[in-house]
Amino acid sequence: MDMDKRKTAPVGVFDSGVGGLTVAREIMRQLPDENIVYFGDTARVPYGSKSKENIIRFSRQIIRFLETKNVKAIVIACNTASALALDVVKQEFNIPIIGVIVPGARAAVRETRNKKIGVVGTEGTIHSEMYTKVIQGMEPGASVIGKPCPLFVPLVEEGFAKHHITDEVIEIYLEEMKHSDVDTMILGCTHYPLLRSKIMAYFGEKVHIVNPAYETALDLKRVLEEQGTANDSGNLNKYEFYVSDAAEKFKQFANSILPYNVETITQINIEEY
Amino acid sequence: MDMDKRKTAPVGVFDSGVGGLTVAREIMRQLPDENIVYFGDTARVPYGSKSKENIIRFSRQIIRFLETKNVKAIVIACNTASALALDVVKQEFNIPIIGVIVPGARAAVRETRNKKIGVVGTEGTIHSEMYTKVIQGMEPGASVIGKPCPLFVPLVEEGFAKHHITDEVIEIYLEEMKHSDVDTMILGCTHYPLLRSKIMAYFGEKVHIVNPAYETALDLKRVLEEQGTANDSGNLNKYEFYVSDAAEKFKQFANSILPYNVETITQINIEEY
Structure with missing residues (x-):
């Protein structure tokens, strides 16, 4: 990818469900020029009571999905996945990944x-x-x-x-x-x-x-500046939302949390990634 | 399979997690000669807030797993899966499947x-x-x-x-x-x-x-008698437990519910089925 394309590439943000929207909201506030692809793993929520082994597997699948969206950086907007999977996936993928x-x-x-x-x-x-x-x-x-x-x-x-x-x-x-x-x-x-x-x-x-969430958005800003990929194109930003289940319920929740009207949520089969 | 082998074959029982153990307990009480293979989908629990499409997919994977254990009948010990998936999977698999x-x-x-x-x-x-x-x-x-x-x-x-x-x-x-x-x-x-x-x-x-649960065990009894596969071999019965996550937590729960000491719970990757 050339540099201009990398700048306009989206940031990937993921969580087990709706919780990570509190982090996405903070990124929208502090980095208003960035495009975001959000994934909520609503088919397998909650993560908090599940094993390290499964959380690592779920995280790998989601990162592979986000890579198909050509993200320039990934925020694991989930404490459980940040605690159990971040160290492992950071070694495996050639993209900046930050946790909370x-x-x-x-x-x-x-x-x-x-x-x-x-x-x-x-x-x-x-x-x-x-x-x-x-x-x-x-x-x-x-x-x-x-x-x-x-x-x-x-x-x-x-x-x-x-x-x-x-x-x-x-x-x-x-x-x-x-x-x-x-x-x-x-x-x-x-x-x-x-x-x-x-x-x-x-x-x-x-x-x-x-x-x-607040501090995580600051970290993301720092990472994008360091790698020279902060979006300064002045294009309108674009937010995309994907879930692994129950898109309608997610949409209602997203609209109650985000300072922005979410119109489309796309359901995908995350187990294919 | 010849008839004697079918009689000693286990009954498959599955649920999203520990809840179906209340049904397994009832089968153990009313059909004490039957062997049971129980599967709890603890990696994807709960089912109740998830879509029909995903519940059908999860149920298919679990039935394919139970078939590898040569079960002679399957009890869907989960109301959500009985409501959303039973009619579909009954058409697809050549084995008696009953719901709750x-x-x-x-x-x-x-x-x-x-x-x-x-x-x-x-x-x-x-x-x-x-x-x-x-x-x-x-x-x-x-x-x-x-x-x-x-x-x-x-x-x-x-x-x-x-x-x-x-x-x-x-x-x-x-x-x-x-x-x-x-x-x-x-x-x-x-x-x-x-x-x-x-x-x-x-x-x-x-x-x-x-x-x-009580009535479901009676239904299972009727189905096994109708197909001539009720276990009358007099062999000691055997209960096997499989989960998709967090075997240790499941074991504690199982031991608090079942009139029987559960010693081994095996974790499998259900997404492979």
Whole structure:
């Protein structure tokens, strides 16, 4: 590909389902000139309770699909896949791939005053201890408390994000964290920003809540600038959405999250890639 | 296969995950001489929010896998797959395949006095209106009220079956049903029998709760007798369990449900079938 074509090439963004749209939204805000191809693996959602082996296989298939769209970089907008598959797929594909964990960890290290950081996420993310490893690599004196919250994803996916039942589930999972001395907590799953106001209300002002999406978009910007592929063509940007199942449900969700009217969602068979 | 080999051949049972174990348990009780090969599609669970097209594809792959185990009959121990895929796969495979919906509908028609029947299940099962069609085929004057309860499966899968939060979710989903005049309600998802005591407590004595698993085991017995393949060899029975992901978590769950100590769960790649 010549340089001009690479500049106008889209960025690939993927997640197990709708959660990664919170990252896509941040990329749209911070990099408004970039084209995006988004893939949500709605046939195999959720990822959080599945094994490393399968998450790596799913990620490889999705990256092969995104390569057919000639993407110039890929954002794994899913904490579970960032924790379990990023290191492997980075070795295998000849394209820049960034995850959400390093950016999230960096923001938390910057914000904390007492070096006590909490992380909430899926079982896969928390049990991988990837946030702990990355945070302690940046700040060896930091201590990290992780807590898996497996019901948060279904609560969001099933439309309970604003429901009082979610307040109770937040209390069940996070009571111990609230009474610990963490001063910074990472929303280590891309669905969780959709529960952010409730989580912030539960913790009050003493805990700083980090959403890795913001920092991830900054990382993407840096990568595109370094490789000279940021889009400066001034063309209208284009967003394309693909899912592996239930396009209509995804569309409704996307339109409730994105500052943009999503009209077409295309369903593909991801197992063919 | 000669007749003696067919008699000792196993019955294949499958579900999206652990829910179908409630059906396997019933087969173990009522047909104690039969061998069973169980498959739980834990890599792609849940099925309830996924499209007909994908559920058919998943079911075909699983049946092809079960055929490699030389099963003599197959029980689709999943309401969503029974609703969306049974009619299609029955045409395609040369083996008796039974689902849970016809048996569940039959039990409800037998129990109801006022011909008003409720059905709770996944979105896929309820929106298919398969229970309504089957019940009205048996009893044209019956009226059927369906209610999808999409959080029930994650609540069971994440260990909240006995938690007070589940009582609240039951009330959110079923308050309207409670104040209707249904006198019989079908637990139209194989996970829901694990919430049975809470659901029964919520409805009280005025509503008869039907668990299709019991009737499904009776149907299987009838099919095996009709084709002359019921196992009368007197050999010790053998239960084998396969999953597409997270064998260890499945094993813990299986041991909490089955009257039998499950020692080995084998993980396979179902996408290869």
